Amino acid sequence: MHGFARIGRTLRRTAFQAVPTILGIVVLNFFLLQLAPGDAADVLAGEAGSATEETMAALRQHLGLDQPVLTQLVTYLTRLAHWDLGFSSRFGMPVSELIAERIAGTLQLMIAALLIAITLGLLLGSVMASWAGQLPDRVLSVLSQLMYSIPNFWIGLMLIVLFSVKLGWLPSGGAETIGAENAGLAGIVDRLRHMVLPVTSLALFYIAIYARLTRAAMLEVRSLDFVRTAVAKGLTPLRVTTHHVLRNALMPVTTMAGMHIGGVLGGAVVVETVYSWPGMGRLAFEAVMGRDTTVLLGILLLSAILVILANLAVDLLQLWLDPRIGDR
Incomplete structure (x- = not known):
């Protein structure tokens, strides 16, 4: 109860x-x-x-x-x-019909980018914390600093040059291949191929943030008394890391993820424009160029609602991680 x-x-x-x-x-x-x-x-x-x-x-x-x-x-x-x-x-x-046509594309990019960013950020941060001060930590720290420093529009353009122009592995833009069979499994695969580059461009910046944040949080939690008690009880290093250190280190990561929802929406404007992705970000750009304030107000309103809902989800997740939060 x-x-x-x-x-x-x-x-x-x-x-x-x-x-x-x-x-x-x-x-x-x-x-x-x-x-x-x-x-x-x-x-x-x-x-x-x-x-x-x-x-x-x-x-x-x-x-x-x-x-x-x-x-x-x-x-x-x-x-x-x-x-x-x-x-x-x-x-x-x-405006409601216009946004309804575009919101699914933006949500797909946002959810995929955040899931990849949080998953890889936690993984890389755990590796960096486990080998703090050693070669893996230093290499990953430099790599995360590069991902944090490079603008996502430049990354997007370079990914197009490499994987679309030079190698020809992935499409350079759009959400699906025009004139291709887009039903069933073939349609899903085609959609996923078009998502790879924009999702990667959107996720790299946040992977760097979550990796460095996870590293700092895990190093701080490892110095606490309850972790030393768990080690003294004879628990394996893997169990100590996953059940005690990482669980408590998730608190600042989830907080930052909630704060980044608005940033991801802003980044979607650039990424969707670069990749001609049919989403709300590209719609916002087109509305700005056309001075269509009614559309812009609708997009900004919906973005605010999405940010509030995302922060609610983060609050509930943190309540599950640490039930004491609900008593404050």
Whole structure:
């Protein structure tokens, strides 16, 4: 019962904090986007080649851009209250449908990149901690420093040059091969081949962070009394590492993983643009270029919700790792 009570408190606390947080994010993003030069009418007129002042005025009136900023904000919040994200003038469809088409691609990249980053980060960090100060630790430390320092867009371009242009092993962009048989197992394999390079570009930076964090956390935990007690009881080094050291070292790693959800979403903008991946990141880039603030607001709102949900999942995971957290 105590476990369910702790989970209930965590859920209530998150829900209580989420509503004002999301509202604040929506209002702040709305006003920040108003500071950007130009609007959707300017972009549409530029793409058309020319437009008269009367045409521009009529277009702004049609898009609701002629209203005062506060009026536009109230109108947008009213639509949100009715679960309406608005209509995209650039893409010619409701924002909710537009995001629904793209969110699956971004979630696939994010989940795959984070799982790979956490798994390899924990593995490499454990190796570095086990051979602290020795050759494996030094080599992996240098390698992780390189992965941390190199921008993911440059890594993405170099991966394309190596594996697509030079070796021809993997596709250079897109989510699937156009005109190929994409049903059944062949479709899954084709999708996975297209995911390899963007997921790798997105994960390398975080592998370095989790490896170094795991190393530091494990070295700190190993110096604690309960670990020395476990060793004195005659437990094998593997059992001590997996059941005592690594379990407690997961706390800072999971905390950092929750904080990185927003960073992964931001990195997806670059990676999806480099690899022409049909996801929310590329959609956000296209919306910025088209000054489509309605789409951008929808993407930012959904991103905020995803970050909150991810942090809730991290809180529940940490509650499982250390039940004492729920009593604080």
